[in-house]
Amino acid sequence: MPRDGERPRAEEFFARDPAKADKAFFGRESHADRRGFLRGAGLATMSAMLGMTIPYHRNMPQGLIPAAFAADDVLVGKDGLTLLNDRPVNAETPAHLLDDAITPTARHFIRNNGIPPESVDPAAWTLTVDGLVDNPMTMSIDELKAQFEPVTMALVIECGGNGRFAFNPPAKGNQWTYGAVGCANWTGVRLKDVLNKAGVKSDVIYTAHVGADGHLSGDPGKLPISRGIPIGKALTDNVLIAYEMNEGPLHLMNGAPLRLVVPGWPGSCSQKWLARIYLREVVHDGPKMTGTAYRVPNRPVEPGEKVEEEDFVIIERMPVKSLITNPQNGAAVGETVEVRGHAWSGDRTVEILDISKDFGATWQRAELDAPINEGAWQNWRAEMSFPQAGYYEIWARATDSEGDSQPFAINWNPKGYLNNTMHRIAVRVG
Amino acid sequence: MGARFRLVGGVLLALALSASGAAAEDSEFGLLYVAPGVEATYYTCTACHSEMIVAQQGLTRAGWDELLDWMVEEQGMPELDDAERAAILDYLAAHYNVDRPNFPRPK
Numbered sequence: 001m002p003r004d005g006e007r008p009r010a011e012e013f014f015a016r017d018p019a020k021a022d023k024a025f026f027g028r029e030s031h032a033d034r035r036g037f038l039r040g041a042g043l044a045t046m047s048a049m050l051g052m053t054i055p056y057h058r059n060m061p062q063g064l065i066p067a068a069f070a071a072d073d074v075l076v077g078k079d080g081l082t083l084l085n086d087r088p089v090n091a092e093t094p095a096h097l098l099d100d101a102i103t104p105t106a107r108h109f110i111r112n113n114g115i116p117p118e119s120v121d122p123a124a125w126t127l128t129v130d131g132l133v134d135n136p137m138t139m140s141i142d143e144l145k146a147q148f149e150p151v152t153m154a155l156v157i158e159c160g161g162n163g164r165f166a167f168n169p170p171a172k173g174n175q176w177t178y179g180a181v182g183c184a185n186w187t188g189v190r191l192k193d194v195l196n197k198a199g200v201k202s203d204v205i206y207t208a209h210v211g212a213d214g215h216l217s218g219d220p221g222k223l224p225i226s227r228g229i230p231i232g233k234a235l236t237d238n239v240l241i242a243y244e245m246n247e248g249p250l251h252l253m254n255g256a257p258l259r260l261v262v263p264g265w266p267g268s269c270s271q272k273w274l275a276r277i278y279l280r281e282v283v284h285d286g287p288k289m290t291g292t293a294y295r296v297p298n299r300p301v302e303p304g305e306k307v308e309e310e311d312f313v314i315i316e317r318m319p320v321k322s323l324i325t326n327p328q329n330g331a332a333v334g335e336t337v338e339v340r341g342h343a344w345s346g347d348r349t350v351e352i353l354d355i356s357k358d359f360g361a362t363w364q365r366a367e368l369d370a371p372i373n374e375g376a377w378q379n380w381r382a383e384m385s386f387p388q389a390g391y392y393e394i395w396a397r398a399t400d401s402e403g404d405s406q407p408f409a410i411n412w413n414p415k416g417y418l419n420n421t422m423h424r425i426a427v428r429v430g
Numbered sequence: 431m432g433a434r435f436r437l438v439g440g441v442l443l444a445l446a447l448s449a450s451g452a453a454a455e456d457s458e459f460g461l462l463y464v465a466p467g468v469e470a471t472y473y474t475c476t477a478c479h480s481e482m483i484v485a486q487q488g489l490t491r492a493g494w495d496e497l498l499d500w501m502v503e504e505q506g507m508p509e510l511d512d513a514e515r516a517a518i519l520d521y522l523a524a525h526y527n528v529d530r531p532n533f534p535r536p537k
Contacts, residue, residue, distance in 0.1 A: 087480040169528045170488035172497065216478040217506035 077251055079106035084174045088112035088216060088224075089253055092162075092179035095423070096328035098342070101379050102154055103182035105246050110253040111159045111180060113288070114213040114224025117273050122249075122257035127241070131208065131278030134199025141243050141258060147197070148189035152247075153238055153263075154376035156183045156344045158318050160266030160294050163410075163419025169304045171416025178323060178423060183342065183377040186261045188242035191277075192235045200231065200279060207234045208284040209260060209271035226286025227268050227294070231279070233316075238263055238375040241274065263375030264346030266294050266315050266417075289314070296413045303412040317346030319420040320406055322353060322380075322398040329425040333386075337427065340381035343368065345400035352399040353380040357392050360408070366396075386429040395422050461485040463536040467521025470514055478507065484522075488530040491523035 054060070074089045075081055081091040091110045098107060122141050130136035139147070159180035161173050174180075195207075207228040215222035233239065240261045242250070250256035255272025262269040268288060288294060295312035322343035327333055343350040349371060354363040366382035386392055399405040406422045457464055459472040460481040475484050489497065498515065501507035510518070525532055 083482075084486065085480050085482040087476075087482075090483075170530060170533075172487060172489065172493075174483065175486040175534070215506070218478075219506050222506060 074253075075110075077106060078110070078253070079104075081107070081109065082177075082179070084176070088114055089116075090174045091253075092176055093182065094328075095178045095323055095325055095341075095425075097325075098179060098182065098323060099325035099340070102246065103184045105184065105248060105251050105254070108157075108182040108184050108245070108251070108254055109159070109180045111174070111267055112213065112224075112253065112272075113268075114211075114215050116252055117212040117214070120252060120256045120273070122243070125257050125275075127258060127274060128276040129194060129198045129278070130276070131280055132201040132204045133195070133279055134201065135197070137194075137198055144189055144194070144241065144243070148193045150187060150189060151240065152185055152187040152244075153240065153373045154183050154371075155186050155238060155240070155261050155263035156181065156375060156377045157261060157263065157267045157270055158182075158321075158344075160268060160315055160318070160417045161415075163421070164416035166410060166419055166421070167303075167412060167416045171414060173416060180267070181321075181323070181344075183344075185246050186240050186242040187244035187247065188240040188261070190237060191239040191241055191260065192237065194241060195231075195234060195277075195279070198279075200235075203281040204231050204279040206230055206280045206282065206284045208278045208280055208286055209269075209274065210276040210278075210286075211255075211259075211271045211273040212275045213273050223287050225268060225271075225288045226284070227271065227289050228280070228284030228286065229262055229265065229269050230316075233262070233265070238373070264317055264344070264348075266318065268294055283314070292415050294417070295415065296417055300411065301413065305414075307414055315417060317348070318344075319418055320345035320348070320350060320398050320400040320404050321420040322350070322396045322406065322423060324355075324394060324396050324423050324425050327394075327425065327427055330428070332428045332430050335429065336383055336385045338381055339366070339384045339394055339396075340379070341396060341423070342377040342379055343396075343398040344377040345398065345404070348400045348402055348404075350378050350398045350400050353378075354397045354399075355382055355384065356395045356397070357384055357386060359393060360395055363397070389429050392427050392429060393424050394427060395424050397422050461536065463525045463532045465521065465525060467517045467524075471518045471521050474507075474510065474514070474518060478505070484526065485536075486533065487526055488528045488533060489522070489526065490528055491519055493528075494519055494522045494526075 074086050075083060075091055080097045081093050084090040084092060089110050089112045093107050093109050125141050126138050128138045159176060162176045162180035164171050164173055165175040165177050208226060209228055210226050213224055215224045242261045243258055245254060250259060258274045259272045260270045260274055292309060292312050294315050296315055297307045298311050298313045301307055322341060324339060324341040326340045327337055339355055343353050353366040353368045355366055356363050364382060366380040368380040369378050371378050397406050406420050408422060410419050410421055459468050462468050462472055462481050462485055472481055475481055502509055531537055
């Protein structure tokens with residue numbers, strides 16, 4: 001009988017080295033043209049699992065896990081994520097599994113709005129840049145790489161609704177706890193360089209992003225999500241069109257083979273399965289740009305208050321926040337423990353990270369690293385000692401370069417965005 | 431090579447088996463609390479999305495009513511007849527209200 005313990009092995013294997021996993025699991029090897037093919041035994045194995053032959057098996061890209069398998073296990077290639085929703089797929093990472101300085105691909109959260117495209121072959125993918133530009137362009141990924149300077153940066157992507165679970169009255173949407181955030185190494189080209197080559201017309205104020213994912217209703221005329229950013233943000237140095245994640249391919253659920261990465265702004269700005277960017281002379285009005293999506297009231301409101309739609313404003317930078325990734329919530333620890341984690345603040349840096357063991361009565365300063373590049377989170381650590389055995393809570397509070405700190409209580413808003421309250425974890429000192 | 435194949439093939443087969451085995455033990459309505467109205471709610475909602483997102487919510491009856499309007503107006507959901515809509519709203523308001531009796535899992 002199968003044991004549960006065997007499940008993660010296959011997933012980790014595919015996450016670590018898709019080509020090797022392909023070869024081992026299915027006997028599939030790569031051609032020089034980067035496509036794989038199935039040899040007799042491998043083809044038989046995969047076909048047996050699918051229950052039928054695969055007429056176009058020679059066209060299957062290397063490392064591609066058949067969608068039929070993915071339907072049974074939507075978190076293939078991910079390790080330890082909590083599944084919030086399986087259609088569309090939404091999954092977050094428990095805080096203690098975000099301990100790495102750079103988030104491994106297998107531990108990067110997933111927030112899908114629609115159904116990922118069936119075909120994600122990098123060799124066949126194109127990106128179109130048009131709208132209000134002097135020279136509309138359509139490029140393959142190889143052409144992108146050839147025409148623009150490649151850059152690798154560690155960049156924070158956080159879902160605008162991270163922390164929504166704590167809203168009362170509850171707010172609609174996925175009830176993310178802490179883990180809809182990650183800071184992976186992204187390799188790509190600067191959006192700025194691509195837009196400058198296309199030639200930004202003088203009346204442009206906003207970008208508009210289109211992905212290749214499908215709407216949940218199956219209606220081919222509907223986009224699941226199409227967001228944009230002010231042109232000023234688009235022309236900064238750390239907004240990337242990324243084709244590599246942690247020096248490997250993007251994970252299918254993280255937008256393979258091409259996505260935007262707009263660090264420090266709601267994750268929805270970082271369009272996945274990126275197919276088109278067009279420039280506009282108005283604020284983009286695609287799906288989830290309008291109404292109350294990714295918007296908050298223009299003033300503090302009472303919890304539960306009904307807010308008129310015209311009083312909502314688009315979220316731009318994400319607020320100052322931090323996470324405790326060690327120890328794990330609920331852990332048994334000794335008299336001293338290394339407390340560590342990450343801190344970030346959209347478009348700003350974090351200047352101070354304080355931790356408390358006495359419900360906020362006193363605070364201890366942690367050692368805080370500078371970001372390794374603009375848009376990366378900052379790692380921090382401190383040795384914490386406890387006076388006697390018992391139950392303690394460790395709280396973390398970041399303060400950013402504008403003097404903003406994390407609050408204790410939620411600034412409630414109807415759609416449950418921007419919860420940057422202090423992260424609290426419990427420890428039992430033995 | 432042959433032996434290694436059987437081994438790794440077995441892991442994947444185990445994967446498929448354990449997934450189907452788990453599904454068989456679960457309720458036919460997934461994560462939703464089983465009570466009158468669950469069937470109409472489950473099949474109406476899962477035409478497009480998983481019931482897992484429904485089960486995370488805590489809304490008043492008026493909040494659910496508004497959400498169904500949005501599904502019809504913006505998300506391509508077919509209109510429901512009055513009786514079916516009332517049955518679904520009654521179910522959701524009873525078991526997925528702001529007091530969240532079934533969050534994160536049915537009691």
